[in-house]
Amino acid sequence: MNAMTRRVAVGTIAVSIAITMAACGKAGDKKDDSGSASSGGGNKSIGLLLPENATTRYEKFDKPLIEAKIKELCADCTVAYDNAAADPQKQAQQVQTMITKGVKVLIVDPQDSAAIKTSVQSAVDAGIKVVAYDRLAEGPISAYVSYDNEKVGELQGQALLDAMGPAATPSSKIVMIDGDPADPNAAMFKAGAHKILDGKVDIAYEQSGLWKDTVANQKVTAAITQLGAKNIKGVYSANDGMAGGIATALKGAGINVPLTGQDAELAGLQRILVGTQTSTIYKAYKPEADATAEIAVDLLQGKDIKSVATTTATSASGQTVPALLIGATSVTKANIASTVIKDGLFTKADLCTGEFAKACAAAGIN
Template sequence: MNGIKRGLLVGTAVVSLALTMGACGKTGGSKSDSSPSSGTSSSSNSGGGGGNQSIGLLLPDTVTARYEQFDKPLMEAKIKELCPSCTVTYDNAAGDASKQAQQVNSMITKGVKVLILDAQDAVGIKSSVQAAVDKGIKVVAYDRLAQGPVSAYVSYDNEKVGELQGQALLDALGAKANPNAKIVMINGDDADPNAAQFKAGAHKVLDGKVKIAYEQSGLWKDTVANQKVTAAITQLGKNNIAAVYSANDTMAGGIATALKGAGINVPLTGQDAELAAIQRILAGQQTATVYKAYKPEADATAEIAVDLLQGKDFTSVATNSATSGSGQQVPAKLLTAISVTKSNIKDTVIKDGMYSVGQVCTGQYAQLCKDNGIQ
C-alpha cells in the first residue's frame, strides 16, 4: 500500500514499537545510485551482490509509497546491523511482473545467496523462484506469499486487515448500516495474494450487514480506482452509495477525488497509513486506514534472511505457518495490524515516530491537528 522523513529520528522513535508497530530507519553506510522510480538495480555498497555474504532484495512497485520510503531502508539497515560484512543488492519491478522475473535472473547471475522477494505477481513468479532455488538460493517471501519453494514468509495477518477495514466502515455507518445500504468495494490487484485475503476479511464482516452493490479491482492504482468509483456513481446514483471500501490508501486517494467531484461524502477505508491518508482522515475525506508498521516486518525479514545466509535456525522468528497458492506449507511470521481513525492518530503513527507532528500538521492541516489534540 506518502512523503516520509527517513533517518535516525524515525528509526529510534519506533524502537518501542517492536511488539506492535514500527516506522522508518536509515541504512548504515548503504548507497543507492539509481533513481527509486527507475526500477534499476543498485548495491548497498561497492562490493556488489556477489560472494557468500550477499542478499538480494526485490520490491514490486514505486507507486505505493511504503516500499522506497520504508521497506528498503529498514531492511538494509537491519541486515547491516546483523551482518556488517553482508552486501544488499536491490531492485524494484516498477509494477512490471516480467521485469521482476528478469530481476530474479539477474540476482541469480550476481550470485546472491538469499533473495528477499515481494512479488509483483505471486503466481507468475513461481518459475523464477524455482530457478533461484535450483541454484541454491534461499528465497524469503516478503509481504506477499509468492508461489514456489520459498523458505519463509513475513507479512501481516491479511484477512484480519480486511476485517479491520470492514469493521471501520460499519462503525462509521452506525445506524445507517443495514442490509439495504449499498457499499462500493474497490479491491486490490488479483495478482497479489494479499488482495484476496483483504477482500475475504472485509466480506466476512460486511456480508449480511450491508449490500455490496458494486465490486471491482482497482489494481492498487489511484487512477484505476478513481475510474471504477466514477463508474459506480453513474451506475448506482450519487445518493445511493452509503460507503466505499478501498483496499489501500493509494487507491483511496483516487476514490476520494472521485467522491469529492461528485459531491459525495461517505465513509471510506484504506490501508498502509500513508501520510496523505492520515491528512485525508483529519480533513474528513477518509474514515480510516490500517497501520501495518514496516519496521517489525522488515526487521523480522532481515533476521530470517541473515539466519538463512549463515545456516542458522530461523524458526524462533517464523513462529507461524502459511499455505501458499501452490499448496506449500511455509514457516511464517504474521504480525497484527491496527485500525487508525481520527481519534487515535496521535497514539499510533505519531507516537510511534512514523510521522512527526510537523509532517502531518502542515498548511491546511495545522488547525485540524489542533482541533483533534495532535498539535
C-alpha cells in the same frame, strides 16, 4: 482468487520484535565486481526485490529498514536491490540478475505471486534461499513474513461499519474497490472485509482497482453513474493510494461518505484529518522488516529460523512454509496521535502542514 490458510491465529496488535545477533563474516574477504564477498565460500550477499514504487511504503520504509537491519546483524553482508515498478516480467528479469550476481539469499515481495513461481524455482535451483516478503510467492520458498492479512480486511470492514453508524443497514448500498488480483494479499483483504460486511450492508458494486488511484477513480465514477450518488452510503477501498482517487471521484459527485484505506500513508492520514477519508490500517513496517532481515541472515549462516518464523502459511501452489504473521491497527482521526505519531511513522511537522494545521489541532495533535 489466491488464498492462504493460517495454522495459528494472530492478534491484532502490531508485534514488536527484538532481534539480537552477532555480526557475521570475516574481515578481509575479497569482493567481486558486484560488491559481494567472494572469498572461499564467504559470499555474504543478499538480494532484495520489491514490487512497485507507487505505494510510498516500499522506498521510504521497507527498503531502508531491511537494509539497515541486515547491516546491523551482518556487518560485512552486502545487499543488492531492485524494484519491479509494478511489472512482473521486469521482476522475473531482476531475479535472473540476482542469480547471475550470485546472491545467497533473496528477499522478494512478488508483484505477481503466481507468475514468479518459475523464477523462484530457478533461484532455488541455483542454491539460493528465497524469503517471501509481505506477499506470499508461489514456489519453493524458505520462509514468509507478512501481516495477518485476512484480519486486516476484517479491521477495514469493521471500520467502515463503525463510520456508517445507523446508516449501516442490510439495504444500505456500498461500493467495494479491491486490490490487484495478482497480489495474494488482495484476496485476503477482500475475504476479511466480506466476513464483516456481508449481510450487514448491500455490496452493490465491487471491482478491482489494481492498486492504482486512477483505476479506482474510474471504477467509483462508474459506480456513481450506475447506483446514483445519493444511494451510495459508504466505500471500501483496500488501500490509501486507491482511496486518493476515490476521494476525488466522490468529491466531484458531491458525495461525502465513509471511506476506508490501508497503509497509513501521509496523504491518507491527512484526508482522515479533514474528513474525506474515515480510516486506514497501520501496519508497523519495522517489525516486518526486522524479522525478514533476521531470517535472511539466519539462512545465510545456515541457522534455524523457527525462533522467528513461529507459525506456517500455505501458498496457492500448496506449499506450507515457515511464517511470521504480524498484527495491525485500525486508525481513525481519534487515534492518529496515539498510533502513527507516537510510533514515529510521521511527525506532527509531516502531518500538520498548511491547510491541515487547523484539523490537526482539532484532532488533539499538538
